[in-house]
Amino acid sequence: MNLDLLTRAAALLDTYKAKGWMIATAESCTGGLVAGLLTEIAGSSAVVERGFVTYSNEAKSELVGVPATLIAEHGAVSEPVARAMAEGALARSRAHAAVAITGVAGPGGSTEAKPVGLVWFALAVRDRPTVAVERRFGELGRGRVREHSVEQAVALLEEAVA
Amino acid sequence: MNLDLLTRAAALLDTYKAKGWMIATAESCTGGLVAGLLTEIAGSSAVVERGFVTYSNEAKSELVGVPATLIAEHGAVSEPVARAMAEGALARSRAHAAVAITGVAGPGGSTEAKPVGLVWFALAVRDRPTVAVERRFGELGRGRVREHSVEQAVALLEEAVA
Numbered sequence: 001m002n003l004d005l006l007t008r009a010a011a012l013l014d015t016y017k018a019k020g021w022m023i024a025t026a027e028s029c030t031g032g033l034v035a036g037l038l039t040e041i042a043g044s045s046a047v048v049e050r051g052f053v054t055y056s057n058e059a060k061s062e063l064v065g066v067p068a069t070l071i072a073e074h075g076a077v078s079e080p081v082a083r084a085m086a087e088g089a090l091a092r093s094r095a096h097a098a099v100a101i102t103g104v105a106g107p108g109g110s111t112e113a114k115p116v117g118l119v120w121f122a123l124a125v126r127d128r129p130t131v132a133v134e135r136r137f138g139e140l141g142r143g144r145v146r147e148h149s150v151e152q153a154v155a156l157l158e159e160a161v162a
Numbered sequence: 163m164n165l166d167l168l169t170r171a172a173a174l175l176d177t178y179k180a181k182g183w184m185i186a187t188a189e190s191c192t193g194g195l196v197a198g199l200l201t202e203i204a205g206s207s208a209v210v211e212r213g214f215v216t217y218s219n220e221a222k223s224e225l226v227g228v229p230a231t232l233i234a235e236h237g238a239v240s241e242p243v244a245r246a247m248a249e250g251a252l253a254r255s256r257a258h259a260a261v262a263i264t265g266v267a268g269p270g271g272s273t274e275a276k277p278v279g280l281v282w283f284a285l286a287v288r289d290r291p292t293v294a295v296e297r298r299f300g301e302l303g304r305g306r307v308r309e310h311s312v313e314q315a316v317a318l319l320e321e322a323v324a
Binding site for chain 1: 187189191192193194195196197198200201202204205206207210211212213214215216217218220221224247254255267268269270271284305306308
């Protein structure tokens, strides 16, 4: 595990714990790594409520309620789907904040409009408007795209309580 | 990521793909790391169907249908709960095999009967009896207990197609 990210995760969990807030995750291209990072911290069960690894499109619809029509219209890697994943994870958990990640980690799965390294993030927080962030990491290789994606997800969770 | 485990994960996914089988995960103490490992492999979307990070007891009940009474009677770290997690993940996915992990990663959360390092695993495969495995890794530290747990989960998925 990345030590800098572990340190940030530990501080993040302290802040959430102090507020009495819990976190949910909805992960596609990171495949569980954000939840895996947060739960590396001892005592994380006070903050990490649940995670959804919505790798298939069916999982996105069935687990966090992303309308199949939204995926058909915009593609799984898109702002509307990222927003729906985050809002669905928030609604289907006891969490106060939910982060969602959907992207093209590569090397396959890219199109001209959606190149390798394109990742959409969304953060849903109770009683606040959902925010979405697009990142284009480029063709760094699958592992590094995923690592950068975990870091961006942590940054969103940090901003929510900053 | 552990290179040996990555190599094993890649071979595992090849085997599942050749059989047309998909995988689901239900993770408690590993918090998404098993799904995170499997999805590190390019092309894993053909095999990894979905994952449930059932960190809280409520998540175990709501996401994969573990009866709350089972948790109350046996504790979240127990053979019956591991079995119910695996069978619930199988039933609530399109997967052919589902692996479940629930354990005491530590440093907190242990009791005399359930020491740090105790982890229960279960593997549910369509049309086969579910198998469960108990491991006692000892007080290796949270990170290493989780790493060993990921390896044991991979071993169970390997055995299912051996």
